[in-house]
Amino acid sequence: AQKITQTQPGMFVQEKEAVTLDCTYDTSDPSYGLFWYKQPSSGEMIFLIYQGSYDQQNATEGRYSLNFQKARKSANLVISASQLGDSAMYFCAMREGSSGYSTLTFGKGTMLLVSP
Amino acid sequence: ETGVTQTPRHLVMGMTNKKSLKCEQHLGHNAMYWYKQSAKKPLELMFVYSLEERVENNSVPSRFSPECPNSSHLFLHLHTLQPEDSALYLCASSQSATGESYEQYFGPGTRLTVT
Numbered sequence: 001a002q003k004i005t006q007t008q009p010g011m012f013v014q015e016k017e018a019v020t021l022d023c024t025y026d027t028s029d030p031s032y033g034l035f036w037y038k039q040p041s042s043g044e045m046i047f048l049i050y051q052g053s054y055d056q057q058n059a060t061e062g063r064y065s066l067n068f069q070k071a072r073k074s075a076n077l078v079i080s081a082s083q084l085g086d087s088a089m090y091f092c093a094m095r096e097g098s099s100g101y102s103t104l105t106f107g108k109g110t111m112l113l114v115s116p
Numbered sequence: 117e118t119g120v121t122q123t124p125r126h127l128v129m130g131m132t133n134k135k136s137l138k139c140e141q142h143l144g145h146n147a148m149y150w151y152k153q154s155a156k157k158p159l160e161l162m163f164v165y166s167l168e169e170r171v172e173n174n175s176v177p178s179r180f181s182p183e184c185p186n187s188s189h190l191f192l193h194l195h196t197l198q199p200e201d202s203a204l205y206l207c208a209s210s211q212s213a214t215g216e217s218y219e220q221y222f223g224p225g226t227r228l229t230v231t
Contacts, residue, residue: 004158035219035220037222042224043204043206043224043225043227044222044223044224044225045159045206045208045220045222046222047219047220047221047222050219091158091159093159103161103164103172104159104161104220105158105161106158106159107158108156108157108158109158
């Protein structure tokens with residue numbers, strides 16, 4: 001079974017609107033972390049936001065927020081007020097356990113296109 | 117230089133060549149990673165170095181050989197590659213401590229084409 005599932009291969013949104021990118025995960029480890037990364041066409045992976053499994057509140061970073069629903073094992077990324085520069089691939093990733101380094105499992109990604 | 121840098125950015129090599137990819141992090145991190153990103157596949161973790169020791173090797177063929185001479189530098193030595201090894205190779209680093217989880221910072225990648 002896939003550990004990270006991103007069911008939306010592509011999403012379209014108009015500038016200034018909000019968009020939600022879906023991510024579900026599968027783990028039996030009680031300690032885990034969830035990450036979202038953005039990959040523009042240049043190739044570099046840019047860290048956006050992190051949610052720990054024991055965090056009580058949803059993470060927020062500027063226009064990015066993570067809708068964490070632990071019982072449903074979902075960690076959707078919400079981008080408010082989309083900008084043209086948000087057009088990119090978005091990857092959800094998970095870290096399991098609490099080892100001294102961070103091994104991530106990535107989903108297949110969602111391509112977001114923001115139109116004027 | 118800031119963040120994580122990778123050289124070269126683009127590399128074309130024949131199947132009989134030997135080349136090396138270089139990664140340098142300027143963030144004071146103590147863990148470094150190599151990933152492979154092929155078209156239409158999720159990122160695949162290849163190697164992990166923590167405190168300059170290799171801690172993970174995810175069934176990577178021996179034609180890929182990593183080297184971590186210090187906490188700031190990571191190399192990936194390539195020899196007798198196959199066309200299916202053509203991909204974007206990404207390096208990342210993180211500051212890790214037991215019980216914590218720090219995000220990984222990625223370099224811009226090396227686009228490798230094997231002819």
